[in-house]
Structures are given as C-alpha cells and as structure tokens.
Amino acid sequence: QAQLLESGGGSVQAGGSLRLSCAASQFTNYNMAWFRQAPGREREGIAAISSVGLTYYTDSVKGRFTVSKEEVNNTLYLQMNSLKPEDTAMYYCAAVDYLVLSQWSRASAYKFWGQGTQVTVSS
Numbered sequence: 140q141a142q143l144l145e146s147g148g149g150s151v152q153a154g155g156s157l158r159l160s161c162a163a164s165q166f167t168n169y170n171m172a173w174f175r176q177a178p179g180r181e182r183e184g185i186a187a188i189s190s191v192g193l194t195y196y197t198d199s200v201k202g203r204f205t206v207s208k209e210e211v212n213n214t215l216y217l218q219m220n221s222l223k224p225e226d227t228a229m230y231y232c233a234a235v236d237y238l239v240l241s242q243w244s245r246a247s248a249y250k251f252w253g254q255g256t257q258v259t260v261s262s
Contacts, residue, residue, distance in 0.1 A: 141165040141251060143232050148256030155222050155260070161215040161232030161253055170238035173206060173217045174246060175228035175258075182231070184244030186217060195243045199225075222260045229255040 143166070147159040163171065172187035186206035187195045194206055205218040215232050233249035242248045 143234060143251055143253035145230065145232050145253040145256040148230060148258045150259040150261065151222055153223055153260055153262050156218070156220045157222065157258060159217040159219065159230055159232075159256060159258075161217075163213045163215055163232070163234060166213055166234045166251070169234040169236055169251075170240075170243070171208065171215045171232060171234045172243060172249060173215075174231045174233055175226075176231070176255075177228040180228075182246045183228075184246065187243040188215070189238065189240060189243075193240065195240070197244060219258070222258075224260045224262045227258060227260050229257050231255045 144162040151157055168190045170189050172184055174182050174184050176182040185197045185200050186204055188206050188208050203221045207216045232253045234251040235249045238248055
C-alpha cells in the first residue's frame, strides 16, 4: 500500500530552521505538496512541487520555505527558515497523480496523505 511518511518536525525558537522530509517511495511522477493545520484552523496548502518540478508557495512562506524533491529516493523536503510562532502547526505531505496546477493549495485536490509531523515555534 502506497504511503507517505513525514519526519523532521520538532520544537524550535523563532528565527530558527527545520527541514521536513516525506518519504514517498511509491509516488514517482506525482504532484506533491506540503500542508499545515493549526488547532481550530483549516488545513492550509503552503508549498507544492509539480511532477515536472514547478514550485508554488503561499504568500506567508515565500522567501522563507523551500520545497524540493529528491528523485533518486522519491523524498519530498520542506526547508523552513526564519520560523515564526505562527508557523506552529501539524505539517502534512500530500500527493496526487493528476493536478490542475491552479488548485495546488486545495486539500481536496490530493488523494494521498501522510500522518503529519508537529512543528512548534516558540517566541
């Protein structure tokens, strides 16, 4: 059964960095994304990388976060720099084979989800 497995979350002070990983060994040529969900809030699409390598970011993380994918082992990454307390959330990776790219930030566009990894940023 195809699975996505996130890792790399943790607690960090504001201004710090974390790198999240998502093992996606059975998701070759998929469109992939990172979402996050804070308590009481909707799941938010924050970054995506298409099957051909196009990247997308929500405004709140542009210039701070970088999404990438290592093709050799099909691992998705999210490098997060200059972290802020408002970045605190559960972070999820998601995958889908066919994606209308204008819909990259919609959770409903993705078929497969990981279990999430918690990121906590203290001030």
